[in-house]
Amino acid sequence: MKKILIIIAREYITRVRKRSFIIMSIIGPLLFAAMMIIPAWLAQVEDTDIKRIAVVDSSYLFQNVIPETEYLKFDYLGNVSLSSLKENFSDLGYFGILFIAPVVTYDPNAVILYSDKQPNLATRMHISKYLEEYIRDEKLKTYNIENLDEILKSVKTQINVRTIKLTPGGIEKESNTGIMMAVGYVSGFLMYMFLLFLGTQVMRGVMEEKTSRIVEIIISSVKPFQLMMGKIVGIAFVGLTQLLIWIVSTFILVSVAQTLFFPEFRLTPTEQVISQDVMSASPVEDQPMDTSQEIEELKSALGTLKNIDFLVMIGSFLFYFLGGYFLYASLFAAVGSAVDSETDTQQFVFPILIPLILGLIVLVNAINNPGSSVAYWFSIIPLTSPVVMMARIPFGVPIPEVVLSAFLLILFFLASTWLAGKIYRTGILMYGKKITYKELWKWLKY
Amino acid sequence: MEIFKATNVVKRFAHHLALDRVSIAVPRGSIYGLLGPNGAGKTTLLRIINQITAPDDGELFFKGHKLLPANIFNIGYLPEERGLYKKMKVGEQAIYLAQLKGLPKKEAIKGLRFWFEKFEIISWWNRKVEELSKGMQQKLQFVVTILHKPDLLIFDEPFSGFDPINVDLLKNEIITLKEEGATIIFSTHNMESVEELCDHIALIDNGIKLVEGEINNIQKEYKSNIYQVGFQGDEDKVRTLLNDRFEILSITKKDDHLLARIKILDHTPTNDLLNALIPKVSILSLNEELPGMRDIFIGIVKEAKKKV
Numbered sequence: 001m002k003k004i005l006i007i008i009a010r011e012y013i014t015r016v017r018k019r020s021f022i023i024m025s026i027i028g029p030l031l032f033a034a035m036m037i038i039p040a041w042l043a044q045v046e047d048t049d050i051k052r053i054a055v056v057d058s059s060y061l062f063q064n065v066i067p068e069t070e071y072l073k074f075d076y077l078g079n080v081s082l083s084s085l086k087e088n089f090s091d092l093g094y095f096g097i098l099f100i101a102p103v104v105t106y107d108p109n110a111v112i113l114y115s116d117k118q119p120n121l122a123t124r125m126h127i128s129k130y131l132e133e134y135i136r137d138e139k140l141k142t143y144n145i146e147n148l149d150e151i152l153k154s155v156k157t158q159i160n161v162r163t164i165k166l167t168p169g170g171i172e173k174e175s176n177t178g179i180m181m182a183v184g185y186v187s188g189f190l191m192y193m194f195l196l197f198l199g200t201q202v203m204r205g206v207m208e209e210k211t212s213r214i215v216e217i218i219i220s221s222v223k224p225f226q227l228m229m230g231k232i233v234g235i236a237f238v239g240l241t242q243l244l245i246w247i248v249s250t251f252i253l254v255s256v257a258q259t260l261f262f263p264e265f266r267l268t269p270t271e272q273v274i275s276q277d278v279m280s281a282s283p284v285e286d287q288p289m290d291t292s293q294e295i296e297e298l299k300s301a302l303g304t305l306k307n308i309d310f311l312v313m314i315g316s317f318l319f320y321f322l323g324g325y326f327l328y329a330s331l332f333a334a335v336g337s338a339v340d341s342e343t344d345t346q347q348f349v350f351p352i353l354i355p356l357i358l359g360l361i362v363l364v365n366a367i368n369n370p371g372s373s374v375a376y377w378f379s380i381i382p383l384t385s386p387v388v389m390m391a392r393i394p395f396g397v398p399i400p401e402v403v404l405s406a407f408l409l410i411l412f413f414l415a416s417t418w419l420a421g422k423i424y425r426t427g428i429l430m431y432g433k434k435i436t437y438k439e440l441w442k443w444l445k446y
Numbered sequence: 447m448e449i450f451k452a453t454n455v456v457k458r459f460a461h462h463l464a465l466d467r468v469s470i471a472v473p474r475g476s477i478y479g480l481l482g483p484n485g486a487g488k489t490t491l492l493r494i495i496n497q498i499t500a501p502d503d504g505e506l507f508f509k510g511h512k513l514l515p516a517n518i519f520n521i522g523y524l525p526e527e528r529g530l531y532k533k534m535k536v537g538e539q540a541i542y543l544a545q546l547k548g549l550p551k552k553e554a555i556k557g558l559r560f561w562f563e564k565f566e567i568i569s570w571w572n573r574k575v576e577e578l579s580k581g582m583q584q585k586l587q588f589v590v591t592i593l594h595k596p597d598l599l600i601f602d603e604p605f606s607g608f609d610p611i612n613v614d615l616l617k618n619e620i621i622t623l624k625e626e627g628a629t630i631i632f633s634t635h636n637m638e639s640v641e642e643l644c645d646h647i648a649l650i651d652n653g654i655k656l657v658e659g660e661i662n663n664i665q666k667e668y669k670s671n672i673y674q675v676g677f678q679g680d681e682d683k684v685r686t687l688l689n690d691r692f693e694i695l696s697i698t699k700k701d702d703h704l705l706a707r708i709k710i711l712d713h714t715p716t717n718d719l720l721n722a723l724i725p726k727v728s729i730l731s732l733n734e735e736l737p738g739m740r741d742i743f744i745g746i747v748k749e750a751k752k753k754v
Contacts, residue, residue: 006545014534213529217587220496220523221546429498431527442460 003222004230011205011234016241025242029249036250037257051095051123053113056082059102066130072123074098086114095119098127105135181367184391187317188363190243192387195324196356198239199332203345205231206336206428215428224425228337229417232329236322316393316402323409324386328352330413330420337427338435359387366391380405382412419444447510449474449598449629450495455504457490457653464490465501466653472598472631472646477624479644479661480633481739483747487653488633489526492600495631496523508598519548524591526602526633530575530583537562537571540590547594554593561589565615580607588616592623599623600631605639617643637740647739649746652754656746661739668742671710672735673719678703679727687722703730 015021050071057063058079066074075094077085085097096115104110111131113119140148206228209215218227335348362384366375370392379389379397385405389397426443433439450472457465464487472478482488493499494506497518506513508520531539537558544554562568565585570578578586584607592599601620605613620643624630632644640647641661648658657664672695677684681697681704691714695707710719716732723729737745 003546003548006542010542014531208531212532213525213527214531216493216498216525217523217528217530217543217590218546219498220521220525221518221543221548224498429493 007230008234015238028246032250033253055098065134180394183394184367188390199328202329203332203336225421320386327413330417334420334423337424355383359384370395382409451507455501477630479640479647482650486650522591522596522599532576543590602633674733676731677727
């Protein structure tokens with residue numbers, strides 16, 4: 001037992017001191033923070049630019065129909081020559097020219113926005129929304145309905161769909177699908193990355209010991225199984241350390257950047273990021289909302305975040321990470337022990353990669369439809385469950401399903417470690433032999 | 447009293463029998479040569495002694511008791527196929543390997559300093575192993591093998607990759623270790639070093655032990671009754687002396703005298719040879735030609751092949 005600790009310590013220390021680990025520790029959080037901050041920053045920068053749009057309305061029907069906003073101003077020029085305006089566009093300093101043809105009432109394509117920049121969706125939505133409303137109102141007026149204004153006011157309804165999840169205990173939980181999808185996807189993807197990245201490291205480490213021929217010296221002091229487990233556990237700690245560094249420094253970076261660039265935001269970084277994610281994920285919501293609606297939306301997002309049990313998330317991430325890691329790492333270790341060189345690994349690594357990649361593909365399906373039977377089965381099958389289950393956890397998974405999935409994962413990782421141990425102890429001392437699956441099968445029986 | 451004993455050890459691999467009921471006994475304080483052609487099963491036997499692989503059958507004893515996992519602390523093993531972590535620093539790596547053998551860190555550092563200074567590699571303590579020459583790496587591996595002062599040392603081809611100066615250095619260290627009470631199992635193809643160092647040998651071929659015993663006895667057993675006689679006189683007179691009791695193999699001129707290789711037949715005493723020669727020539731020397739380990743090795747292996 002003491003020896004396995006010595007092995008774990010060596011595996012851990014030599015890796016953590018490596019330049020690549022330090023570089024990854026620095027670049028990782030910078031990348032994550034940039035992914036969170038840059039879109040938010042861009043959105044802010046864009047908003048503070050005042051856009052002045054010239055409206056060419058030859059029919060004079062739409063004067064002052066589109067309300068101005070803080071950053072969007074309209075100059076109604078009436079019936080001027082569109083072509084001369086276009087010619088002098090760069091001198092006039094307009095962001096764009098909005099041309100409204102009189103046929104707009106029956107031709108939906110009669111409105112054109114000319115610009116030398118790409119107008120954003122919000123601007124287009126703003127224009128079309130008010131034009132549509134105005135034309136609809138005007139059309140209604142031609143029916144000569146009495147008290148039309150009042151009727152219109154009274155029929156104007158606003159629907160803000162809140163989703164509330166019913167839990168078996170009868171407690172209602174506010175849920176926001178977008179945020180859950182984001183949390184599910186990020187944790188599933190992170191799981192995939194860690195399993196692949198660390199698994200490959202285990203394989204390389206085993207191969208290093210075999211090809212440098214230090215392995216026989218070491219296994220005259222410790223059992224091959226101890227050496228294998230020491231390596232696997234040591235690298236698991238490396239992964240956990242990396243993860244911890246990433247989370248802590250991303251949090252610090254985002255908080256610092258937030259106070260520097262967005263002092264008015266009072267959200268915690270994650271909340272901010274996730275609300276950003278939701279906005280960009282579904283462009284329909286990008287249209288300017290009434291302030292009340294915006295606040296409602298934000299409230300629901302925050303409510304969802306509070307209702308995602310982060311303790312459960314972190315706990316299940318750790319469980320599936322360790323289970324999945326031991327499962328895959330032992331398989332990778334077996335491959336590393338069986339081959340003599342990197343080029344020989346392919347035929348054995350490929351079958352290990354298939355379930356991992358399959359998990360990633362199903363992950364996308366699972367965040368969209370966490371209750372589907374595909375998501376269900378792939379979150380039960382041990383080889384894909386670590387990745388796919390992470391996508392389902394934020395939406396809430398019935399306890400028996402989690403128990404079944406966890407039980408199978410533990411069973412599989414015990415079996416794969418046992419199997420890998422058998423292949424490993426024969427493989428590390430086997431040189432210059434072309435290894436086939438038939439050969440591996442024989443090793444299991446030694 | 448033997449420090450290690452194996453009785454009827456059998457190891458079977460998928461396609462062949464690597465060890466077929468092999469029994470050896472290694473006397474305490476000896477240098478025990480384990481000889482055999484390539485693929486004879488030597489490495490398999492050494493791995494079994496080191497508990498790297500388990501035998502399919504047979505029993506193993508260490509100091510009179512059954513060999514236990516804890517005994518690896520009493521055994522030092524320098525395998526034939528050996529290497530080091532290339533990217534790890536020399537000192538750190540040596541400490542790591544010593545710790546795996548059960549040495550506390552402080553003790554390991556102390557011992558390593560002593561040996562590194564002796565082998566003149568102390569200045570390399572903080573360098574990476576990949577910067578070391580092959581000879582230096584070999585020295586490092588040797589130090590790591592003996593550092594925990596095991597009672598039984600196992601060297602598999604220890605001299606491969608060393609220059610003659612370092613071979614001598616190592617030989618002297620091995621002899622010193624023996625004098626200090628360690629037992630050494632020594633596997634090699636280099637028969638000169640066997641003659642020089644070993645007092646016991648075992649010869650294995652095709653998984654079967656062919657011979658085992660004290661090297662002197664084995665040499666006597668395989669001696670061919672050939673004597674070298676140095677003399678001055680007439681070569682032809684000596685040739686005519688030949689009757690059915692002696693067989694002259696060759697007579698060669700050497701400086702101012704002649705050297706005859708004569709085989710004595712039928713257990714004739716050497717005095718008879720001298721008595722026959724003395725009246726005819728003046729004798730300068732008489733030596734019995736003991737067979738070299740090389741000849742014994744080749745002879746035994748060939749004979750074993752014939753039987754199969």
